[in-house]
Amino acid sequence: MPELPDIVILARSMDQALRSQSIASVAVHQSKCLNRPAEDFCQAVVSRKFQRAWQRGKWVLADLDRDWTLAFNLGMGGEVRLHRPDEVPNPRRERVVFGLDNGEQLWVHFWWFGHVHLIPLGDLNGHHQLARLGPEPLSDDLTPQRLRQMLQGKRGAIKKYLLDQSFIAGIGNVYVQDILWHARLHPLRPANTLVPADVERLHRAIRQVLGEGIRWGGGPREYDVWGNEGTYTEHLQVGYRTGEPCPACGTVVEELRVGTTTSYLCPRCQT
Ligand SMILES: [Zn+2]
Known part of the structure; x- marks a missing residue:
């Protein structure tokens, strides 16, 4: 499932590949991934030019010239991939296919269910899912002070x-493991028991781990628009490393199952 670093990488590559390209055609093979009737969707985007692509939470946003933003959410996983003019998409696999004016194609695929939404330009707050997102963890919006305020009175883990x-927008079950390890926090620690020094460490860890994820091109089975896979897996500290030594103290990394999610932690560093 893509998380913030994976989406940043995808958005950056889309920005590079698509900027100033126009949409020549659209084929919708799964209309339920749209937020308006397919006919209206196609009419609105055809002949529009890509202005820029950027990231918000787990969404890639592509602004089109005048009026619209295309919002892609890959759900549990998927791809937005550039293809050559002569390649033929499988309509059972590709949910939406954009033809570009240079002949190339942009194929959108989800494993389960995702979204290709059309939002009036500048009106992200009018979109029910985007409007609910918390602050961007790598932006200046999320200061240690703000994080401390946000955690006040929060009795859950x-x-x-x-x-x-x-x-907070964008963090998922891959990057959260190393964030908690860098912050020296047990995943089940009640949030309201964090003292200011803990919050400082947590804030630093969030930025460090997400930044590393971006530096290594995203996580496993996450790709940019050209199909390059992320290599962050090689740089995981404790995440998905059950039985291996903690990089800080050598204690064996343990797995902790709570509900449907698994945590990976060093029992000595994260008490
Ligand atoms: Zn350790």
């Missing part, structure tokens, strides 16, 4: 809040 998109 810290990990739960980090994964809550309305609390």
